[in-house]
Amino acid sequence: MIPWLAPDTPFPDTAQALGPDSEAPGLLAAGGDLSPQRLEMAYRRGIFPWFSEGQPVLWWTTDPRMVLPVAEFKFSRSLRKTVQRFLRTPGCEVRIDSDFDAVMRACALTPRDGQHGTWILPEMRAVYAQWHRQGRVHSFETWVDGVLVGGLYGVCLGRMFFGESMFAHRTDASKIALAALVAFCRRHGIALIDCQQETAHLASLGARPWPRTRFEGHLNQVTALPPPGDWTYDESLWLELTGEVPS
Numbered sequence: 001m002i003p004w005l006a007p008d009t010p011f012p013d014t015a016q017a018l019g020p021d022s023e024a025p026g027l028l029a030a031g032g033d034l035s036p037q038r039l040e041m042a043y044r045r046g047i048f049p050w051f052s053e054g055q056p057v058l059w060w061t062t063d064p065r066m067v068l069p070v071a072e073f074k075f076s077r078s079l080r081k082t083v084q085r086f087l088r089t090p091g092c093e094v095r096i097d098s099d100f101d102a103v104m105r106a107c108a109l110t111p112r113d114g115q116h117g118t119w120i121l122p123e124m125r126a127v128y129a130q131w132h133r134q135g136r137v138h139s140f141e142t143w144v145d146g147v148l149v150g151g152l153y154g155v156c157l158g159r160m161f162f163g164e165s166m167f168a169h170r171t172d173a174s175k176i177a178l179a180a181l182v183a184f185c186r187r188h189g190i191a192l193i194d195c196q197q198e199t200a201h202l203a204s205l206g207a208r209p210w211p212r213t214r215f216e217g218h219l220n221q222v223t224a225l226p227p228p229g230d231w232t233y234d235e236s237l238w239l240e241l242t243g244e245v246p247s
Helices: 036-043 077-088 100-108 122-133 173-187 200-204 212-222 235-242
Strands: 027-031 058-060 065-069 092-096 137-144 147-157 160-168 192-196 208-210
Touching: 036 122, 036 147, 065 212, 077 092, 077 173, 077 235, 092 173, 100 122, 100 137, 100 147, 100 160, 122 137, 122 147, 137 173, 147 173, 160 173, 160 212, 173 192, 173 235, 192 212, 208 212
Parallel strands: 160 192
Antiparallel strands: 027 058, 065 192, 065 208, 092 137, 137 147, 147 160
């Protein structure tokens, strides 16, 4: 039995989350309010909301936790060529926080692997948009001729980025956005991107599982640090991946 949270109830110890043999491994609690303040308390402890229409707010903390160490990002030869071709093509560009709401709407139409429907419900979009206006949530976007064709969004607390969701309307558009995020993280001393759940696609890009205790220890060290102060896109970021600035 998982605890039910009132609006002012703190989260239980993450060690109380349901184990791997349960029907919902990683489920920690239900209920509580869905606000930027509650979300910040959750993320600082490695807890995230994930629920479907008709369900209460469900709070999770998976063990192991899928993470992408940015130093281990697999920038394959084919992806490198894709990025370089994209950046050298007129009308193609990467942006940060240019149209956050559109990114969230597009992600809401892209179900997770093996899932039907969406977990990015209207109430989720509303609270993350509010948190975005407070400077905690950011989007990395790929644009072609003024049209948004791919991107991702996530939460940044201190020097930790929590990836939430991505979408692509063109081949490799989300990978380009992810590569831009990795370059940004390298530039700004963010060593780890949280991926929440394990997938073969993420593993192919260098993500791997960490024990929850190790993940939480990392959070304790980095979420208290000052966050990056500049969230504007600059082509010099690509030096962190390609060793050159696209001409």
